Every structure is written in C-alpha cells, then in structure tokens.
Amino acid sequence: MARKNRGFTLVELMVVIVIMGVLAVLAIPKLTDVITKAKISEIPIVMGSWEHAQLAYIAETGTCADSIGKLAFDPDSSKWFQYEQTEGADDHATYEASVISGKKVGKFDENSNAVSSTINDSSKINHDKGDFAKYLVNF
DSSP: OOOOOOSOOHHHHHHHHHHHHHHHHHHHHHHHHHHHHHHHTHHHHHHHHHHHHHHHHHHHHSSOOSSGGGSSOOOOOOSSEEEEEEEEOSSEEEEEEEEOTTOOBTTBOTTSOOEEEEEETTOOEEEEOGGGTTTOTTO
C-alpha cells in the first residue's frame, strides 16, 4: 500500500513565511500613515466649529470673542489633541490644536508646530497647518 503525502514540505512553509514577512514590511508603514491621518482628521472638524462660532459672534457683536467662554462652542475632549484659544482681541482671535503632552500622533509630539486658525473682525480666516500640512491638504 502506497503512502499518501499529506501537508506541506518545510521548503513550502518557509517560502510562505518569507512572502508574509515581505508583505508585512511593505504594509506596516502604510497602515501607520493611515492611522495618523485618521487621528489628525479631527482637527478640521473642531477648528471649523470654532470658526463658525466666531463668525456667528462677529455677526452678532461686530467683534471677535476674546475667549471661548463667550462663544456657543464647547470642544469635546480629545484623546490626542488639546485645543485652546491662544489669542483673543476685538479685531482677531486665534485657536490652536497641538498634540497632548506625552502623546504621539504618528511622528508628531507636543514639540510639533501646532495647527492654528486665525479670524479677524472682517471674517477673514487664515489657517497655519504647521507640521501637519501633509495631512491637512483641504484645510
């Protein structure tokens, strides 16, 4: 009675393992970049909400709000970024997003240049994307 071969040879298994290793080496950097983009995608949403609240305040009072407390805006807490109004005066206001101290978002940390949005009392908006420019193309 002839013996039937079952299973794979050691060479076949090694070839499959090498192929899987090569695919992993190629895929992990792409996956990391996708995760970074997903985390950073919250910034335009929060910044846009702040901008709309400032524009509404300007329409109502004719000046910019000098603090977030004067706006109909309450940013949700974020796991990755801290948001704060860094400047406020009658003629302009600046809102900034930066990585929370001790956290990392991809290659970014608290020392990365923050994203900021500045509005003046004539409703002109300027964005500074800082180090995040690659990920905030349409912002």
